[in-house]
Amino acid sequence: MKSVPSPSKSPTIASSGIQLRPEIPLCQTDLPLDWYQAEFKPYAEEYLALPDRKPGTIFPWLDRYVIPAQEHFGDSLLLLAHFYMGGEIVKIVERYGGKVADSYQLALQAARNPEKKVLVESAVHFMAETIATLAADDQTVWITNPKAGCTMEMLAKDWMVLPAAEQLIERYGSKLAVVAYMNTGGRVKALAGRTNGAVCTSSNAHLVCDALRKEGKTIFFVPDHHLGRNTAWKLGMDLARVVAFPEPKLWIQNPRLATLPGGLEALDRAEMILWGSYCGVHTIFSKAMVDWWHARGWKVLVHPESPLEAVQAADGAGSTDYLWKAVMNAKAGEKLVIGTEGHFVRNAREQARQRGADIVHLADIPDPKFQGGGCGCATMSRNDPPHLAGMLDLLRKGKAPEINRVLAGDVVDEQTAARERLDVNERATLVKDAKKALERMIAITEAAR
Ligand code: SF4
Numbered sequence: 001m002k003s004v005p006s007p008s009k010s011p012t013i014a015s016s017g018i019q020l021r022p023e024i025p026l027c028q029t030d031l032p033l034d035w036y037q038a039e040f041k042p043y044a045e046e047y048l049a050l051p052d053r054k055p056g057t058i059f060p061w062l063d064r065y066v067i068p069a070q071e072h073f074g075d076s077l078l079l080l081a082h083f084y085m086g087g088e089i090v091k092i093v094e095r096y097g098g099k100v101a102d103s104y105q106l107a108l109q110a111a112r113n114p115e116k117k118v119l120v121e122s123a124v125h126f127m128a129e130t131i132a133t134l135a136a137d138d139q140t141v142w143i144t145n146p147k148a149g150c151t152m153e154m155l156a157k158d159w160m161v162l163p164a165a166e167q168l169i170e171r172y173g174s175k176l177a178v179v180a181y182m183n184t185g186g187r188v189k190a191l192a193g194r195t196n197g198a199v200c201t202s203s204n205a206h207l208v209c210d211a212l213r214k215e216g217k218t219i220f221f222v223p224d225h226h227l228g229r230n231t232a233w234k235l236g237m238d239l240a241r242v243v244a245f246p247e248p249k250l251w252i253q254n255p256r257l258a259t260l261p262g263g264l265e266a267l268d269r270a271e272m273i274l275w276g277s278y279c280g281v282h283t284i285f286s287k288a289m290v291d292w293w294h295a296r297g298w299k300v301l302v303h304p305e306s307p308l309e310a311v312q313a314a315d316g317a318g319s320t321d322y323l324w325k326a327v328m329n330a331k332a333g334e335k336l337v338i339g340t341e342g343h344f345v346r347n348a349r350e351q352a353r354q355r356g357a358d359i360v361h362l363a364d365i366p367d368p369k370f371q372g373g374g375c376g377c378a379t380m381s382r383n384d385p386p387h388l389a390g391m392l393d394l395l396r397k398g399k400a401p402e403i404n405r406v407l408a409g410d411v412v413d414e415q416t417a418a419r420e421r422l423d424v425n426e427r428a429t430l431v432k433d434a435k436k437a438l439e440r441m442i443a444i445t446e447a448a449r
Contacts (some may be wrong), residue, residue: 031384035147037417039401043390059095062389066096069392078116079388080106080131082123083320084341084377089122092385102320103127103182104201104445107438110135118142120391122383124150125412129186130199133408133434141406142395144387149379149414150183152305155248155277156223157411158187164245165191167257168220168273177217179208181224183279186408186434188222193433195220198440202304203319204448205231209272211444213237218270223248223277230304230311232272243267245276278305281375285310285339289362289370293337301326302339302362310339310362320344332356339363342376379414408434 036044043065050057070077079098081089090100099109107130110119119141121128125148132141168176177197180189189199197219200208209231212219221228225244232242243266245251251259258264267273282305290300290313301323302314311317316326323338327348330336332355338345339362349359363370394400409422409430422430 031382035382036386036390037401037403039394039399040387040390043393044386047384047386047389055091058092058385062092062096062385065389065393069396070096072396073118075115076117078109078113078119080109080119080121080123081383082106082127082380083324083344083347084123084380089381089383089385089388090343090347092388093122102201102203103130104203104319105321107131107134107182108442110139110141114139118395120144120388120395121406122388124148124153124377124380125406125410125414126150126153126183126185128406129408129410130182130189130438132406133186133189133431134438142391142400142404143383143406144391144404145382145384146403146406146412146419147379147414147417148382149412150279150377151379152183152223152277152279153185154414156184156188156275158185158191160248160252161188161222161275162191163255164251164257164275165195165220167255169195171257171267172218175216175218176220177212177215178220178222179205179212179228180222180437181205181227184223185411186430187411189437190409190430190433192222193436193440197437198444199434199437200441201319202227203321204441204445205304206234207444207448208441210235213271219272220275221272222275224279224305225274225276226278226283226307227304228272228274229308230306230317233308233312237271241269241271242274243270243272244274247276251276281341281377282306282339285362287313289339289365290314290337292365292367292370293360293362298335298337298360300337300339300362303341306339314339324348327352327357327359330355330357330359334358336360337362343381344376346376 033044050061079093079096081093081100083100094100106127110131111134117139119131122144125143128141128143135141176195178192178195179197180192180199182199182201192198198208205227209219229242243260257267260267282303285302285306287309290310293300300314301316302310304311304317323340330352334357336359338359345361352359403417409427411420
């Protein structure tokens with residue numbers, strides 16, 4: 001397998017800076033026992049029987065499974081988690097020497113650490129699949145819970161997006177380039193590669209789209225219409241030349257380009273065409289929420305998966321990495337509102353409080369008209385301590401379930417965990433195309449550093 005150019009100028013993942021405190025419980029809501037795969041139930045039963053969720057209780061239990069696995073695999077084992085995980089996994093993964101990062105940094109971990117042969121990821125499936133796409137043949141990637149999907153990606157499966165892309169390619173030929181946000185499966189990333197497009201993340205979407213725009217491409221941005229629109233705005237595009245697909249569930253009922261808003265005429269004038277998916281966590285943020293906090297003297301930062309009106313009203317918008325740095329650099333007395341995933345903000349609040357800064361969630365407004373927001377990413381939090389303990393123990397024993405192994409091109413049903421896997425030749429083709437799109441993103445991002 002061809003190696004990926006090393007993004008040598010980019011820093012290795014630094015510690016998140018999260019500090020554990022003995023009196024603060026580690027856990028979010030426990031999962032019901034019947035949510036666990038059969039192989040993981042014994043670990044879940046033990047975990048659920050623990051008297052509390054404090055570090056002094058959880059870590060001695062976890063040590064029984066994690067430490068033998070670390071001793072067994074030595075330096076070849078790498079634990080990974082995303083910042084949006086429930087607080088306990090972020091803290092646990094760091095405590096055992098693993099890495100916590102945003103999706104861009106996670107994607108690079110196999111390629112950047114060739115000595116790591118067993119990569120265990122506690123985040124959503126597309127992130128593990130991206131790591132697997134860039135992994136060498138002697139590296140294996142595992143997800144602690146294969147049902148941990150991303151709702152945005154679930155509305156942009158290949159069978160939904162490919163028919164739309166085929167119609168666009170038929171109409172615009174090689175002028176059309178697909179930009180696949182990291183929150184897509186490998187099959188959609190491969191589509192980006194085939195159209196000479198690229199993958200992007202929330203931190204480099206503007207760089208990627210700008211580079212393609214300079215080549216005169218019409219961009220088909222998949223899947224998040226908010227991030228696509230925010231990127232167009234950031235680049236100063238005429239938003240009248242940005243056309244969005246309707247909700248994917250509506251589109252697939254009548255999948256013809258002529259049904260898009262403004263019809264074919266608007267489409268032909270478009271600089272950017274947006275798939276209609278979104279993140280349920282971020283899509284609820286509004287200008288009214290931002291204004292509420294501004295009126296009370298708070299500074300507001302949001303993630304660019306939020307609607308444009310919220311991004312325009314906020315004091316800043318950026319990726320999880322941008323938001324985390326803002327929190328960790330917040331000074332004593334600073335009052336910061338963060339509009340992103342709930343677990344992230346809860347972790348941020350805990351850490352900032354220790355330095356005298358005040359962090360609140362954008363949706364955490366004591367007014368009934370704003371109720372219903374502030375959620376965590378429920379699907380990502382399907383990875384919890386019993387899943388991590390079980391995964392590592394089963395790997396050490398050579399009994400890891402194959403369903404937890406992640407290969408490029410895998411499509412998993414998040415309800416049933418049924419998986420569709422490509423054959424070897426199909427996978428090799430997909431890896432080649434998806435890598436092309438990932439490498440393009442890496443090249444554009446590293447060139448801008
Ligand atoms: S927070 Fe939203 S976009 Fe991120 S993984 Fe969860 S569902 Fe997907």
